[in-house]
Amino acid sequence: MRVALFSLACLTAAPAFASAAFAAAPPNRAVANIPPRPSRFRLPPVLGPAKASLPLVVIDAGHGGHDPGSSSADGRTNEKDVALEIAKAIRDSLIESGKVRVALTRSDDRFLVLAERREIARRLRADLFISIHCDSAPTPAARGASIYTLSETSSDRVSAALAARENKADVINGVDLSRETNDVSSILIDLAQRETMNVSSAFATLVQRELSPLISLKPDFHKYAGLMVLKAPDVPSVLLETGYISNDADLALLTSSGYREKIATGIRRAIEAHFARQRIERAEDREDM
Ligand code: ZN
Numbered sequence: 001m002r003v004a005l006f007s008l009a010c011l012t013a014a015p016a017f018a019s020a021a022f023a024a025a026p027p028n029r030a031v032a033n034i035p036p037r038p039s040r041f042r043l044p045p046v047l048g049p050a051k052a053s054l055p056l057v058v059i060d061a062g063h064g065g066h067d068p069g070s071s072s073a074d075g076r077t078n079e080k081d082v083a084l085e086i087a088k089a090i091r092d093s094l095i096e097s098g099k100v101r102v103a104l105t106r107s108d109d110r111f112l113v114l115a116e117r118r119e120i121a122r123r124l125r126a127d128l129f130i131s132i133h134c135d136s137a138p139t140p141a142a143r144g145a146s147i148y149t150l151s152e153t154s155s156d157r158v159s160a161a162l163a164a165r166e167n168k169a170d171v172i173n174g175v176d177l178s179r180e181t182n183d184v185s186s187i188l189i190d191l192a193q194r195e196t197m198n199v200s201s202a203f204a205t206l207v208q209r210e211l212s213p214l215i216s217l218k219p220d221f222h223k224y225a226g227l228m229v230l231k232a233p234d235v236p237s238v239l240l241e242t243g244y245i246s247n248d249a250d251l252a253l254l255t256s257s258g259y260r261e262k263i264a265t266g267i268r269r270a271i272e273a274h275f276a277r278q279r280i281e282r283a284e285d286r287e288d289m
Pocket of ligand 1: 070
């Protein structure tokens with residue numbers, strides 16, 4: 001992370017964004033000092049121990065409001081509701097552990113554009129962003145969980161189709177996606193994004209390790225796609241597809257409290273391992289200096 005940190009130092013001189021709240025941010029932030037975009041939206045409450053030194057994890061329940069996401073074969077269960085319940089289970093598990101702080105991008109049935117979701121994480125100076133979704137496929141036999149991290153090129157056609165489907169949430173709400181490229185055009189931000197993508201990938205590997213004993217994962221669990229919601233240049237981000245809402249057996253799991261608990265447990269363990277690893281790496285960096 002050092003290269004990105006030093007390279008971005010010149011971006012710190014943005015007085016409009018300087019505030020006491022930012023100055024008090026935890027020191028373990030991956031890449032500091034890229035000013036968040038000014039915005040009109042309200043930030044959600046930060047839950048858990050009132051210790052700013054603890055890492056902050058933002059959990060994002062996909063879709064919401066007039067965007068239901070995918071639906072079950074019988075049309076009675078929507079992805080937005082399943083994702084919210086799983087996000088809340090993860091939130092509760094993290095609060096119970098007391099090792100991190102946590103915030104939800106939404107805790108009720110409301111619509112947020114994709115950029116707003118990741119900007120919430122940035123403005124809260126989150127250390128990790130996890131977007132929760134359910135998969136769907138035309139073939140009802142498709143089953144299992146998978147995870148996505150950001151890449152400019154999708155790892156396969158399924159990933160490209162998923163990115164097109166998920167990114168559509170903004171297109172249908174009249175958001176001009178062409179502006180996004182301008183926002184992240186700086187080569188310095190590109191550098192930071194690359195470092196952040198590496199950290200995101202490492203976290204995805206931990207999620208795989210911790211979830212695999214608990215729930216059924218797809219053989220190609222970790223994939224890459226150009227998902228708008230993952231494009232915060234300075235917050236490591238993953239999108240977890242928790243199972244197929246289009247498959248009846250997966251649907252039964254996705255709507256059960258037992259399955260939600262298993263996902264919450266696996267994610268909590270992965271988060272704890274992730275930050276424990278970062279603490280060790282920072283200590284080693286200090287010894288090298
Ligand atoms: Zn989705």
